[in-house]
Amino acid sequence: MKAGILLLNMCFPVLAGLMMLQGKREYTGKKLARRSLAAMVIAACFLVWNLTGDPLSLHLCSLGKDLPVYFHVDAIGKLFASVVTLVWILAICFAGEYMKKEQDQKRFFGFFLIVYGVLMGLCYAGNLITFYLFYEMMTLTTVPLVLHTRTREAITAGMKYLLYSLSGAYLVLFSTYMLNRYTTSLDFTPGGTLDLAAAEGHTTLILVCACLMILGFGVKAGMFPMHGWLSTAHPVAPAPASAVLSGVIVKMGVLGAIRVVYEIIGPEVIRGTWVQTVWLTLSLITVFMGSMLAYREKILKKRLAYSTVSQISYILFGLALLQPQALTGSLLHVVFHACIKSCLFLCAGAVIFCTGKTRTDQLTGIGKEMPVTIWCYTIASLALTGIPPASGFISKWYLAEGALSSGTSVFAVLGPVVLLISALLTAGYLLPVSMKGFLPGKEFDYAHLIRKEANLAMLIPVSMLSLLALLLGIFCGPLVQYVEKIVEVML
Amino acid sequence: MSQYWMTVAILLPIIGGILVKVIPFPNQKIMKIYLECVMVVTSLLVFLLAWNRPEGTLEVVHFMQGLSISFRIDGMSMVFSVLIAVLWPLAMLYSFEYMEREQHQRVFFLFYSVTYGVTLGIAYASDMLSMYFFYELLTLVTVPLIMHSLSRQAIHATRKYLYYSLGGAAFALIGIVFLMVYGSQLDFVLGGVLDLAKAGEKKQVLLVVYLIACLGFGVKAAMFPMGSWLPDAGVAPTPVTALLHAVAVVKAGVFAIIRLTYYSFGTDFLRGTWVQAVVMALAMFSVVYGCTRAVMERHIKRRLAYSTISNLSYIIFSAMIMTPLGLVGALTHMVCHAVMKICSFLCAGAIMHQTGKTFIDDLNGYAKKMPVVFGCFLVSALGLMGVPGLAGFISKWNIAQAAVDSGRVQAYLGIGCLLISAFLTSIYMMSIVFRAYFPGKEFHYEELGEIRDPSWRMCVPLVLFAAGVAGLGLGSAPLVRFFTDVANGLY
Numbered sequence: 001m002k003a004g005i006l007l008l009n010m011c012f013p014v015l016a017g018l019m020m021l022q023g024k025r026e027y028t029g030k031k032l033a034r035r036s037l038a039a040m041v042i043a044a045c046f047l048v049w050n051l052t053g054d055p056l057s058l059h060l061c062s063l064g065k066d067l068p069v070y071f072h073v074d075a076i077g078k079l080f081a082s083v084v085t086l087v088w089i090l091a092i093c094f095a096g097e098y099m100k101k102e103q104d105q106k107r108f109f110g111f112f113l114i115v116y117g118v119l120m121g122l123c124y125a126g127n128l129i130t131f132y133l134f135y136e137m138m139t140l141t142t143v144p145l146v147l148h149t150r151t152r153e154a155i156t157a158g159m160k161y162l163l164y165s166l167s168g169a170y171l172v173l174f175s176t177y178m179l180n181r182y183t184t185s186l187d188f189t190p191g192g193t194l195d196l197a198a199a200e201g202h203t204t205l206i207l208v209c210a211c212l213m214i215l216g217f218g219v220k221a222g223m224f225p226m227h228g229w230l231s232t233a234h235p236v237a238p239a240p241a242s243a244v245l246s247g248v249i250v251k252m253g254v255l256g257a258i259r260v261v262y263e264i265i266g267p268e269v270i271r272g273t274w275v276q277t278v279w280l281t282l283s284l285i286t287v288f289m290g291s292m293l294a295y296r297e298k299i300l301k302k303r304l305a306y307s308t309v310s311q312i313s314y315i316l317f318g319l320a321l322l323q324p325q326a327l328t329g330s331l332l333h334v335v336f337h338a339c340i341k342s343c344l345f346l347c348a349g350a351v352i353f354c355t356g357k358t359r360t361d362q363l364t365g366i367g368k369e370m371p372v373t374i375w376c377y378t379i380a381s382l383a384l385t386g387i388p389p390a391s392g393f394i395s396k397w398y399l400a401e402g403a404l405s406s407g408t409s410v411f412a413v414l415g416p417v418v419l420l421i422s423a424l425l426t427a428g429y430l431l432p433v434s435m436k437g438f439l440p441g442k443e444f445d446y447a448h449l450i451r452k453e454a455n456l457a458m459l460i461p462v463s464m465l466s467l468l469a470l471l472l473g474i475f476c477g478p479l480v481q482y483v484e485k486i487v488e489v490m491l
Numbered sequence: 492m493s494q495y496w497m498t499v500a501i502l503l504p505i506i507g508g509i510l511v512k513v514i515p516f517p518n519q520k521i522m523k524i525y526l527e528c529v530m531v532v533t534s535l536l537v538f539l540l541a542w543n544r545p546e547g548t549l550e551v552v553h554f555m556q557g558l559s560i561s562f563r564i565d566g567m568s569m570v571f572s573v574l575i576a577v578l579w580p581l582a583m584l585y586s587f588e589y590m591e592r593e594q595h596q597r598v599f600f601l602f603y604s605v606t607y608g609v610t611l612g613i614a615y616a617s618d619m620l621s622m623y624f625f626y627e628l629l630t631l632v633t634v635p636l637i638m639h640s641l642s643r644q645a646i647h648a649t650r651k652y653l654y655y656s657l658g659g660a661a662f663a664l665i666g667i668v669f670l671m672v673y674g675s676q677l678d679f680v681l682g683g684v685l686d687l688a689k690a691g692e693k694k695q696v697l698l699v700v701y702l703i704a705c706l707g708f709g710v711k712a713a714m715f716p717m718g719s720w721l722p723d724a725g726v727a728p729t730p731v732t733a734l735l736h737a738v739a740v741v742k743a744g745v746f747a748i749i750r751l752t753y754y755s756f757g758t759d760f761l762r763g764t765w766v767q768a769v770v771m772a773l774a775m776f777s778v779v780y781g782c783t784r785a786v787m788e789r790h791i792k793r794r795l796a797y798s799t800i801s802n803l804s805y806i807i808f809s810a811m812i813m814t815p816l817g818l819v820g821a822l823t824h825m826v827c828h829a830v831m832k833i834c835s836f837l838c839a840g841a842i843m844h845q846t847g848k849t850f851i852d853d854l855n856g857y858a859k860k861m862p863v864v865f866g867c868f869l870v871s872a873l874g875l876m877g878v879p880g881l882a883g884f885i886s887k888w889n890i891a892q893a894a895v896d897s898g899r900v901q902a903y904l905g906i907g908c909l910l911i912s913a914f915l916t917s918i919y920m921m922s923i924v925f926r927a928y929f930p931g932k933e934f935h936y937e938e939l940g941e942i943r944d945p946s947w948r949m950c951v952p953l954v955l956f957a958a959g960v961a962g963l964g965l966g967s968a969p970l971v972r973f974f975t976d977v978a979n980g981l982y
Contacts, residue, residue, distance in 0.1 A: 064885045064967040065975075133879040140878070150932045159925060166876070166917050170910040173877075177891035177906055 002050075003058045006071060009046035010120045013039060017113030020106060029105045033096025036109045040089050043116065047085050050124075051078050057126060066180075069133065070187065072126030075486045079331065080255055081123040083338045086468075087247050088116050090461035094346050095240035097457035098353050102238055104148065111144045112241070115249075122252055128176055128186040131259060132169070135220075135252065139165040142249060145241040146233045154236045157229075164229035168219025172256070175209035175216070179264060182206055188259050190490045192266020206265065211275045213260045220253030222309040223316055224286040230309055231293070235301035239349020242301060246308045247342035251334055254315050262490045267322045279320040280411045284418050286313035291425035298359050300348045303429055304341065310422055311337050311384070317415060318399045324491045326402025331483045333395035336472060340380045340392065343465035344430075347377040350454040350462060360433055365444050367437030369452045372459055374437045376466035381430035383469040386423050391473035394480070396423065492540060494549035497562040500536045501611045504529055508604025511597055519596070523587050526600055530580040533607065537576035541569045544982075548617045548678070557677065560624055563617030565679065566977030567754070570822055571746050572614035574829055575739055579607050581952040585837055586730035588948040589844055593728060595639065602635045603730070610739045613746065618677040619667045619755060622747065623660070626711075629743060630656040633735055637727040648723040655720040659710025663747070666704025670755055673697060679750055681980040683757015690760070698766045701756050705770055708751060711744025712807060713800045715777035722788075722796040729840025732792060737799050737832040742825055745806050749821060758813040771811040771901055775908045777804035782915035789850050791839045794919055795832070798875065801912055802828045808905050809890040812897050815978035820890035822974040827882035827963055831874040834956035835920075838868035841945050841953065851923055856930035860942040863950050865927050867957040872920035874960040877913045882963035887913070889971065 016039040020032065027035075050056070050073055060069040092112065099105050118137045125131040139162065147158030180186060182202060183193045199206055215226070222230040230250070234242045261270060270276050290310025297303040315337070318330030350373045357363055367374040383390035396419060403415035453459075472479060507529035516522040541564070550561040564572075586603065590596050609632055612625035630653065638649035670677060673693065674684040690697055710717040721741070725732050735741075752761065761767055781801025788794040806828070809820035841864045843849055846857060858865035874881035887909060894902035944950060963970070976982060 061965070062968055063879065063965060064888065065971045067885070067888065129879070136878050137880075140873070147929055150929055152931055155925065155929050155931060158929070159921070162921060163914075163918065167914055170914055174906060174910050177888070177895055178903075180892065181895045 002053065002056050005046050005049045006056060006058055006073065006124065007060075009043060009050055010117050010124070012046065012117070013043045013113045013120070014117035017110045017117065020113065021110035023106065027106070029099045030096055032105050032109045033092060033099070036092050036113055037089070037096070039113055040085075040092055040116070043120075044085050044089060047081060047120070051082065063129070067129050068127065069130050070126040071121075071124045071130065072188065073124055074188070075482070075489070076255075076258065076331070077123040079335070079482070079486070080251065081120060083251070083335055084116070084119050084123065084248050087244055087338055087342045090465060091240040091244050091342065091346070094243070094349065094458055094461040095238070097455060098239055098349055101353065102149065104150075107144060108148055108238065108241070111141055115141045115145065115244075119248070119252065122255065126187055128179070128188070128260070128264060131256065132172060132176060135172070135256065136169055138249065138252060139169065142245065145245070146237045148238050148241060149236065151236075157232045157236045161229050161233035164219055164226060168216040168226060171212045171216030171219075175213045178205065178209045183264060186264065188263035190263055192262070192269065193264055194266055194269060206269065207273055207275050210261070210265050210270055211278060213265075214257055214275070214279050217253045217256035217260065218282070218316065221250055221257070221312045221316060222253075222286070222290075223313060224282055224289060227286060227290070227309045231302055231305045234305040234308065235299065239301075239345055239352065242305075243342040243345035243349070246305060246345055247338045250308060250312050251338060254312065254319070254330075254334060257316065257319055261319065267491060271322050276320060276322065276408070280317065280408065280415070283313040283317040283320055284411070284415060286310065287317060287422050288418055291422040291429070295425050295429045297429075298361060300351070300358060300360050300363070300433065301345070303360065304344050304348060307344075307384070307426065307429065308341055310426075311341065314396070314399060314419065314422075317419075318402060321402050321406045321408065321411070321415070322491070323402045323406040324487050325398050326406060327487045327491060328480070328483050329395045329398030329402055331486065332398060332476075332480065333392075335479065336383065336391040336395050336469065339465050339468045339472065340384045343376060343380040343462060343469060344384070346458070346462045346465065347373050347380070350458045353458070354452045354454050363433055364436045365440035365449070367434065368440065368446075368449055370454060373454055373462060374434060376462045378431075378434040379466040380469050381427075381434060383473065384430060385427040389474045390470050391476070394473050394476050492543045492545050494545040494547060494562070496536060496540055497545065497549055497564065497615050498551060500533055500540060501562075501608045501615065503533045503536065503608065504604045504611075505608035507533075508601045508608070511601045511604065522597075522600070526604060527580065527583060527587075529604065530583045530607065533611075534576040534580050537572050537611065540564060541573050544569070557671070558620055559618075560621045561617045562615040562621070564615060566980075566982030567679075567746070567749065568614045569982065570826070570974070570977060571742070572611055574742075574826055575607070575610050575614070578734060578738055578829065578833055581955060582730050582734040582833065582837070585840075585949050585952045586728070588946060589730055589840055590728060593639070598635060599639055599728070602632055605632050606636070606735065606739065610743060613743050618679060619670055619750070620677055622750060623664065623667060626663075626743065626747060627657075627660055629740060630660065633731075633740060636731045636735065637724050639728055639731070640726065642726070645726045648720070648726050652720045652724050655710050655717060659707040659717065662707030663704045664707075666700050666707065666751065669697065669700045674755065679754035681754055683753075683760055684755055685757055685760055687760070697756070698761075698764055701751070701761065702766050702769060704751055705748055708744050708747040709807070711740060712748060712803050713741055713744070714773060714804060714807060715780050715800070718777065718781070718800045721800055722793045725790075725792040725796050729792070729836060729843065732796070733833050733836035733840060736796065737836050738829045741799060741803055742829065745803055745810070745821070745825060748807060749810050749818070752810060752813065753818060762813045767811055767813060768901060771808060771905065774804040774808040774811060775905050777801065778808065778908045778912045779915075782912045782919070785919045786915055788919075789852060791842070791849060791851055791854075791923070792836070794851065795836055795839055798916065798919065799832055801916075802832065802875070805886075805890060805909060805912075808909075809893055812893050812902060814893060814897055815975070816889075816893035816896050818978040819971065819974045820886065820893040822977065823889045823967070823971060824886035826970070827874075827886040830956055830959045830963060831871045831882055834867055834871040834953065834960060835875065837949070837953055837956065838864050838871065841949050844949070845945055846942055851926065854923060854926050856927065856934050856936055856939060857942065858927035859936055860939055861944045863944045864953060865924075867953040869924055870957040870960050872924055874964065875920055876917045880961070880964045882960045882967075885964055885967045885971070
């Protein structure tokens with residue numbers, strides 16, 4: 001019974017999406033959105049069913065000899081699955097209104113649902129083979145979302161996204177081939193499954209594999225030097241798609257890194273080696289570089305995409321420290337950043353939808369035109385910057401504390417410093433929009449001001465996400481406890 | 492079953508094919524039904540022979556002491572014969588519609604049918620000389636197929652094919668002569684037939700001879716630098732390119748190399764020598780070379796032909812690992828690649844047949860007009876890229892496992908080549924898919940005119956092969972188990 005629910009949670013959205021793609025009749029966007037929303041609510045019910053109760057394992061089938069497709073619902077998978085579902089439902093609400101102005105709505109909603117099913121598979125995957133299977137499927141099914149508008153720019157971006165992601169996936173595959181030989185099994189087990197007898201004398205090889213894995217999953221997570229696709233692909237997609245791409249899908253690279261480092265290779269193998277140094281260095285470079293690029297960028301959605309580059313590397317930095325508090329901070333930041341960044345992208349989408357403005361320098365006085373949207377934007381910006389008591393503060397606090405007590409010589413100090421500088425930059429690139437928006441200055445032409453506020457279908461998701469960004473910080477107790485329980489098992 | 496059925500299986504399509512020219516068929520339709528019947532009966536016979544394997548060797552023609560043409564069915568024969576028996580009737584069905592607009596249909600069908608018998612001869616040959624006989628015969632009977640259109644280009648391509656193949660076979664003959672002198676017999680025995688007492692003192696000479704013979708057979712397998720005939724031979728009608736230049740002829744080359752390596756010289760004799768390193772390096776280079784050329788090529792059939800060059804070298808690379816696992820990898824890829832490549836070639840043929848377009852740049856937007864053909868093409872493209880759940884992933888997995896298991900650094904590099912090639916594959920296949928599915932915003936579908944999917948005779952093989960790609964990817968375990976038995980000499 002429970003296994004059936006687990007499968008339904010993955011298959012139902014995929015089937016619903018396929019039916020939507022294959023449907024012959026042309027529906028209006030609103031109808032499609034309503035149907036997608038209904039499908040999502042049903043899927044969310046399955047999810048809730050899965051979340052309650054004991055961990056569940058399911059051997060589905062075998063692709064070949066020693067290639068089992070295996071699902072295992074564990075605490076970390078539940079965390080990711082809940083975040084995905086939350087963002088997804090709100091994004092679909094938003095899309096119903098936003099997609100009015102776009103074409104091919106059927107394709108958009110169809111693939112939107114399919115991607116959700118695939119992501120559920122990714123969260124529940126119990127071994128590396130299954131994870132890789134769904135990881136590739138995620139890449140392929142998100143491509144139509146990226147190139148949705150079918151402009152030349154969008155199609156190039158789609159191709160770029162695909163090739164970057166695949167190159168990352170092939171790095172992962174290479175290491176999978178190798179690790180299959182040196183592990184007892186590829187099932188995710190906290191503490192790692194390295195076969196110490198077989199691995200004896202092959203330490204270098206295993207470390208190289210670990211490094212390739214991290215780099216490979218780092219592609220999805222936008223880690224330097226493979227971050228180039230993110231700022232191209234995320235902004236060209238329609239706003240609801242960019243929200244989930246930036247808010248959720250990049251996190252799957254993070255999930256991959258967690259699975260491999262903490263549950264296949266084992267943190268003890270990597271601790272103190274050059275792999276950890278490389279990982280820490282790359283993530284810190286990315287944190288700084290992403291913020292700098294965002295600071296210089298003038299197009300709002302691109303700026304947000306660069307911000308994602310920087311913020312995801314906060315998470316990666318926390319993972320690389322291999323320290324309980326830092327890991328807690330990372331997992332918390334996964335949740336917070338998902339809410340915040342989706343909120344920001346949806347705000348940017350609402351602005352584009354209502355006013356058609358895309359560049360930050362056009363946004364003078366936007367707060368007078370769309371006060372609610374920009375208020376939500378401001379709250380989310382403050383949360384991302386890390387102003388207490390909003391949520392970003394909590395995760396950054398844990399990250400900094402973890403770094404200071406991690407015992408990694410240089411990085412223990414350098415890490416928090418870079419995080420602080422980046423936080424300043426975050427304030428620097430996000431808040432001017434609000435400041436200019438609400439305080440347009442004396443010369444602003446108040447006479448011609450027209451209220452262009454987005455309607456409820458857009459405002460509800462945006463305001464809910466911004467409230468979450470605030471409230472998760474204030475009432476963070478249960479979440480922190482839940483995450484600490486996960487961390488306890490893993491480290 | 493009686494041994495004589497082997498002769499029947501070989502002669503049936505040969506005589507049946509010749510009769511096409513003799514019997515005065517009242518119309519084309521009856522001739523086609525007749526031909527299809529011959530194909531199906533032959534294939535059924537092959538299945539029966541594989542199911543109910545006759546023991547022992549059947550000597551058909553006796554030349555002189557130790558030289559004869561004789562047949563025997565062992566594991567390798569079963570794999571190769573069943574593979575072509577599955578493909579041939581479907582390709583024949585496809586060719587009925589494809590050839591409708593061409594001239595000299597009878598000659599075409601005659602040789603197309605005869606080639607089936609000759610290829611079966613290669614599969615069933617029990618010793619080096621019998622195989623050589625059919626190998627040369629294969630070159631000759633495929634000549635009329637390649638120069639079918641009788642254009643300048645076709646004749647030029649045929650001449651090239653003929654010189655390359657005959658030259659290669661001549662080199663291979665040198666190997667056979669040495670085998671006669673230094674081997675205990677010419678029959679294929681897993682593990683080799685070299686008389687080690689005699690061969691020991693001439694080891695270096697024998698290794699050189701092996702290299703020569705291997706490269707000789709490598710001509711048909713289109714290994715670099717002898718592979719340039721293959722893209723040129725693409726001027727042949729598509730059923731020929733699809734079946735012969737993706738499966739039967741080129742795989743006969745690979746089959747011969749496996750026979751030479753595993754069943755004649757023996758892997759114990761060759762493993763760890765410089766020859767292994769040289770051939771492996773050549774194969775690795777061909778893998779990358781073929782893909783790179785494919786990316787550069789704009790003609791759809793030539794692009795697929797270069798892709799074949801690359802994929803054939805996967806098989807050779809895997810065979811050159813010279814362990815049972817390596818042979819398993821080689822056999823898996825032989826089967827998987829056959830299904831994937833014939834599928835993509837037949838799709839390319841269907842596109843050319845329906846639209847008259849042969850260059851990739853002209854394929855914009857056709858996916859909407861021909862959903863079945865492009866759907867199948869997409870499946871085969873994803874398969875070739877190695878997306879899990881499809882055939883290519885399984886074979887790459889097996890090859891990689893063999894390479895990792897061998898513990899040779901060169902083999903690790905080979906895995907790297909495989910993945911670079913997989914990445915390039917995604918470039919050259921997905922660029923076609925992108926064009927066809929997402930032609931860009933300013934594209935008007937009306938410009939394409941009345942183009943639609945071909946009739947069932949073309950679509951049925953396509954859909955079956957696409958289903959085969961998925962089937963092999965999802966349930967390859969029994970097949971791989973069988974290959975493992977073959978590689979361990981149980982058959």
